[in-house]
Each structure stands twice: as C-alpha cells, then as structure tokens.
Amino acid sequence: MIDVRHLHRVFRTKKGTVTAVNDVSFTVERGEIFGFLGPNGAGKTTTIGMLCTLLRPTSGTAILNGFDIVKQPHYVRKSIGLVFQDPSLDERLTARENLEFHARLYRLPKDLARERIDRMLEMVELVSRQDDLVKNFSGGMKRRLEIARGLIHHPRILFLDEPTLGLDPQTRVCIWDYIHQLQREEQVTIFLTTHYMEEAEHCRHIGVMDYGKLIGLDTPEGLKKTVGEDRITMTTLHVKQATAYLASRGLSPLGVREREVVFEVQNGEAFLPSFVKQAPFDMLTINLTRPTLEDVFLRMTGRTLRGEGDPVGAARSGRRR
Amino acid sequence: MSDTREPAPLPSPAVADMISSRWLDNLAGVYTIWLREVRKFWRDRPRIIGATVQPALFLLLLGTGIGQGIPRAFGVEPAARSFAPGVPNYLTYIYPGIIAMTLLFTSVFSAISIIWDREIGFLKEVMVAPISRSAVAIGKTLGGSTVAMLQGCLMLLFAPFLHVALSWGTMLALLPLLLYISFSLTAMGIAAAARMRSMQGFTVIMNFLTLPMFFLSGAMFPIDGLPRWMTVLVTLNPLTYGVDALRSVVIGFHQYGVLQDLLVMGVFGVAMLGLAVMGFESHE
Numbered sequence: 065m066i067d068v069r070h071l072h073r074v075f076r077t078k079k080g081t082v083t084a085v086n087d088v089s090f091t092v093e094r095g096e097i098f099g100f101l102g103p104n105g106a107g108k109t110t111t112i113g114m115l116c117t118l119l120r121p122t123s124g125t126a127i128l129n130g131f132d133i134v135k136q137p138h139y140v141r142k143s144i145g146l147v148f149q150d151p152s153l154d155e156r157l158t159a160r161e162n163l164e165f166h167a168r169l170y171r172l173p174k175d176l177a178r179e180r181i182d183r184m185l186e187m188v189e190l191v192s193r194q195d196d197l198v199k200n201f202s203g204g205m206k207r208r209l210e211i212a213r214g215l216i217h218h219p220r221i222l223f224l225d226e227p228t229l230g231l232d233p234q235t236r237v238c239i240w241d242y243i244h245q246l247q248r249e250e251q252v253t254i255f256l257t258t259h260y261m262e263e264a265e266h267c268r269h270i271g272v273m274d275y276g277k278l279i280g281l282d283t284p285e286g287l288k289k290t291v292g293e294d295r296i297t298m299t300t301l302h303v304k305q306a307t308a309y310l311a312s313r314g315l316s317p318l319g320v321r322e323r324e325v326v327f328e329v330q331n332g333e334a335f336l337p338s339f340v341k342q343a344p345f346d347m348l349t350i351n352l353t354r355p356t357l358e359d360v361f362l363r364m365t366g367r368t369l370r371g372e373g374d375p376v377g378a379a380r381s382g383r384r385r
Numbered sequence: 386m387s388d389t390r391e392p393a394p395l396p397s398p399a400v401a402d403m404i405s406s407r408w409l410d411n412l413a414g415v416y417t418i419w420l421r422e423v424r425k426f427w428r429d430r431p432r433i434i435g436a437t438v439q440p441a442l443f444l445l446l447l448g449t450g451i452g453q454g455i456p457r458a459f460g461v462e463p464a465a466r467s468f469a470p471g472v473p474n475y476l477t478y479i480y481p482g483i484i485a486m487t488l489l490f491t492s493v494f495s496a497i498s499i500i501w502d503r504e505i506g507f508l509k510e511v512m513v514a515p516i517s518r519s520a521v522a523i524g525k526t527l528g529g530s531t532v533a534m535l536q537g538c539l540m541l542l543f544a545p546f547l548h549v550a551l552s553w554g555t556m557l558a559l560l561p562l563l564l565y566i567s568f569s570l571t572a573m574g575i576a577a578a579a580r581m582r583s584m585q586g587f588t589v590i591m592n593f594l595t596l597p598m599f600f601l602s603g604a605m606f607p608i609d610g611l612p613r614w615m616t617v618l619v620t621l622n623p624l625t626y627g628v629d630a631l632r633s634v635v636i637g638f639h640q641y642g643v644l645q646d647l648l649v650m651g652v653f654g655v656a657m658l659g660l661a662v663m664g665f666e667s668h669e
Contacts, residue, residue, distance in 0.1 A: 116513055138407055141515040152506035156425060168417040169514045171410060213510075 294332030422528025482604025496574030569654025579664025
C-alpha cells in the first residue's frame with residue numbers, strides 16, 4: 065500500500081544544509097497500522113510531508129495506493145487522508161461546515177457527503193455540537209473533528225501525525241478506540257507517528273527513526289527481542305540458596321543484593337509458574353518485567369525518546385514545517 | 386529494508402478520464418474556496434460596516450472639506466464654473482474614486498486571509514487536497530474580488546445623497562466592472578500574500594503599495610496639469626485606469642477610454658494572477 069524508495073530530503077538553512085530524511089526505504093501493507101517512532105526532529109513529520117505531497121523529496125520517491133508521489137501527486141492526494149500534528153481547522157466555521165468544506169473539496173456527491181458527515185460526527189461523538197463554531201471546542205474535540213474530517217472522503221491511507229499529542233489520557237484512549245474501529249470497519253491503512261511508547265504498541269509494525277535515518281523496522285515484539293530477554297526480580301530471605309539453584313539451572317544472576325536477585329530468561333511468562341513451583345526455597349515476591357520500546361529506543365540510539373538538550377534535534381524540529 | 390526490486394509500472398488512468406476528473410477536481414476546488422471566502426465575509430458584519438464607514442468618512446469629511454474649504458482659502462470662488470459637464474462639484478468628482486479606493490483596500494486586504502489560513506494551519510488542509518495550486522490561487526482571488534465587489538456595491542448606496550443618478554442599467558453594468566477591477570487588485574494582494582509569513586509584514590508592505598497607488602490614481606484630483614514626474618507615475622499606475630473606468634460609468638467623465646482602461650487593468654490582472662499562481666506553486 066505504501067512503498068517508500070530511498071526517500072531523501074535536505075533543507076537549506078542559513079547555517080548550511082540539514083539532512084532531515086536520509087535515504088529511507090520501507091513498505092507498509094494494506095490495512096495495517098504502521099507506526100513511526102522517534103524523538104522530536106527525527107524526520108517523522110518531514111517523511112509524512114513528502115508522502116502526502118506537501119514537500120518535494122530531494123531524491124527518491126514513494127508509491128502510495130499505486131500512485132507515485134512525485135509524478136502523480138493529484139492521485140496520491142485523492143487516496144489519502146491526513147490528520148496534522150498542529151490544528152488545521154477553520155475556527156470561524158462550525159464543525160459541520162468544516163466537514164462540508166472538506167467534502168466539497170474532495171467532490172463528494174451531496175447525498176453521500178451528508179451521509180458520511182452524519183456518520184463521522186456520530187463516530188467522534190460531536191453530533192450535538194455540530195453547529196457550534198470550532199473556536200469554542202476543547203483540544204480533544206478539535207482533534208476528534210480533524211480525525212472525522214480526514215475520513216470523510218474514504219481515504220485508502222490515513223496519516224496521523226502525533227494524533228494524541230497534548231491530549232488528556234481519557235481522550236487518548238478514545239482516539240485509539242476510533243483508530244482501531246476504523247481499521248476494522250473501513251479497512252484503512254493507518255500510518256502514524258508518535259513519540260509515546262505506549263502508543264507504538266498498537267501498531268503491527270514500527271519503524272524507528274533517528275537523525276533522519278530509519279534505524280529499525282519490525283513488529284513491537286521483534287524490536288523488543290533485539291534488546292534482551294525478560295527480566296525477573298525476585299526477593300527472598302535465602303539469597304545464597306537462590307543463586308545456587310539458578311546456577312544449577314544454568315542461569316547467572318545479573319545482580320544480587322540483600323534479599324534481591326535479578327536475572328534474565330527467555331519467554332518469562334512460561335518460565336515463571338514452573339520456576340515458582342520447583343524452586344527449593346521460599347520467595348517473598350517475584351516480578352517479571354518485559355523490555356519496553358523505551359528500552360529498544362535507548363539501546364538503538366543511546367538516548368531516551370523524550371530526552372532534551374539535543375542541539376541537532378532542536379535545530380531540525382525548528383525546520384520541520 | 387533496502388529495496389532492490391524494479392519499480393512497479395505506474396497505473397495510467399484513461400487519459401480522457403484523467404483530464405475530465407482533474408479538471409472537475411480543480412473546478413470544485415475553486416468553487417469551494419470561493420464559497421468559504423464569501424460566506425465568511427457575509428458573517429463578519431463588523432468588517433462590512435467598518436469597510437463602509439471608512440470610505441464614507443473620506444467622502445463626507447475629506448470631500449466636503451477640500452471641496453468647500455480649499456477654494457475659499459486660496460481665493461478661488463467655489464462653483465465658479467463646473468469642472469466638466471456632469472461633474473457639478475468636487476464631491477461628485479471623487480465619488481467614483483472613493484469607490485475605487487474601497488475596491489483597492491477590500492481587495493488587497495482580503496488577501497490577508499491566506500496568511501491567516503497559514504497561521505491557523507488551515508492552508509495545509511487546502512494544500513493537501515486533490516486540487517492544483519493554481520486552483521487555490523484562483524479560488525482565493527475570485528473569493529476576494531467577489532467580496533470587494535459586494536463592498537463596492539454598498540458604496541453605490543451613497544449615490545442619491547450626492548445627486549448622482551444611477552439607472553438600473555448603469556448599476557447592472559457596474560457589477561462586472563467592479564468585479565473586473567477587484568479581480569486584478571486581489572490578484573496583486575494574493576501574489577504578495579503567497580510569499581509572506583507574517584500579517585504585520587503584509588500590512589506594512591501593502592500600505593506602502595496601496596497608499597501611493599490610491600494617491601496617484603486620480604481618485605482625489607484631476608490628473609492633468611500635474612508635474613511631469615507625477616504624471617509619469619500616474620500613467621504607470623494600473624489603478625488610474627480603474628478609477629477612470631468607474632468615473633466614466635458612474636458620472637460620465639473620463640480621461641482615457643473605457644476600452645483602454647479595461648485593457649490595462651486586464652493585462653495587470655493577468656500578470657498578477659500569474660505571480661500569485663507562481664507564489665503558490667513554489668509553496669511548501
């Protein structure tokens with residue numbers, strides 16, 4: 065559905081050139097949720113900008129829904145819906161008027177437009193507010209309206225650039241419900257960027273971007289496996305017995321403290337029940353932690369996702385729009 | 386991750402289908418953008434009132450002051466003789482000029498909506514839609530000029546108070562003329578706005594442009610008998626011809642011919658629209 069080939073984009077700034085996206089290639093399957101993960105300024109938004117024809121690639125191209133983003137931008141635009149990172153509604157129009165504007169712009173027949181608008185307003189629970197001016201809406205309502213707008217024209221691919229940025233947790237959960245519902249009911253291919261790890265877990269595949277490069281691409285599980293195994297933290301009054309028993313099973317603890325032993329195993333969920341049953345000593349607590357995408361990111365880049373004080377990243381994020 | 390496959394051949398929609406569909410897409414785009422401009426104008430009553438009161442003040446205060454005060458102070462008897470047939474006094478003379486001023490300011494400053502749209506992010510919604518950049522520029526220009534035309538029509542309400550008799554036929558002829566003049570002026574504003582990021586910057590630059598254009602258009606004074614340098618500037622000013630055309634239709638007085646007026650405004654308008662389209666084409 066999306067086939068990205070050596071996409072490259074250089075920005076000229078007063079201080080020289082900055083490579084925002086560096087030779088990125090990947091594919092996204094029809095109907096999947098694909099996530100782009102990376103810190104601010106990693107090149108996610110620039111990549112989306114090129115995929116939806118707002119920015120021209122310096123070199124390389126991509127095929128979306130069978131159309132080339134450089135040679136056939138018109139048809140690419142007809143195939144995609146977009147929810148921007150920053151608000152892009154006309155606040156002096158009502159919610160319904162914003163949707164009507166969009167429907168007209170995408171040349172939907174009147175009846176179909178009315179039907180789709182009603183349905184989308186229902187989906188994002190804005191029916192009762194449809195005739196209010198958007199300037200009176202909360203951030204969450206605006207975002208929901210933007211998602212509704214992005215779907216009015218039945219896009220084959222929906223781009224969501226940081227769809228839940230700055231929203232409260234409750235609204236974020238709601239929006240994720242919508243996204244899953246969409247994928248199920250409309251078979252939309254969803255391409256999103258995020259720098260929230262928890263959100264990346266919703267995706268079938270995740271591309272990790274840093275400094276304009278795609279440094280990893282896999283399922284969330286696959287990515288986590290690259291970081292390490294499941295970690296078990298156990299507390300017991302019999303530390304010596306515990307380490308001896310671990311050694312007998314071929315496991316070496318990562319760390320031993322007073323009352324606490326930490327070690328790693330593969331497939332921790334299956335390991336734990338039998339381990340607890342068979343261990344010849346009493347435990348106080350036992351705790352399994354699995355690697356998170358945060359760990360993945362840390363391992364791949366040596367930095368945390370929300371890390372600050374990164375001058376290159378900051379300079380880039382300033383150039384992103 | 387690297388892709389070594391041959392690129393798939395691009396699907397080629399039937400040519401006829403492609404042309405008609407793209408053409409219709411763009412037409413729908415122009416209409417949609419136009420509709421939004423006009424609808425927002427209609428909703429913004431304070432703006433309509435403000436844009437009517439300002440020229441009314443020019444007419445009433447400046448017009449009366451200059452028309453009555455200056456001849457008295459500088460020793461010329463007022464109404465000693467009529468300036469030209471059909472132009473009984475100064476107020477009547479500047480009336481078409483004030484209509485042109487209304488068109489100029491409304492047209493140019495309606496282009497600020499582009500900068501506003503960019504600021505609130507709405508421009509992206511338009512830029513990513515399946516319509517060409519030219520359609521965006523044309524839609525915006527048509528929207529702005531329609532708004533200016535409507536605002537110009539409101540100025541016609543002053544005619545009875547100035548003892549200018551406008552027949553229904555004249556009014557009907559005025560509508561396309563108002564739109565025609567507004568179109569080239571709006572295109573000028575759009576051409577500038579497409580290249581600018583800040584509203585303040587746009588306002589400053591446009592004041593630099595519109596005020597000399599207004600002063601040098603013959604809106605407020607006759608253009609013959611001026612110093613040579615000023616005559617040159619007046620002749621080069623496209624608005625001069627707009628004022629002349631309006632004056633010709635409204636009070637039957639002109640210095641050029643309506644045909645020449647229309648030609649100059651038309652060439653200027655097309656050139657400005659070209660610049661506006663180019664401004665959007667290179668937009669990222």
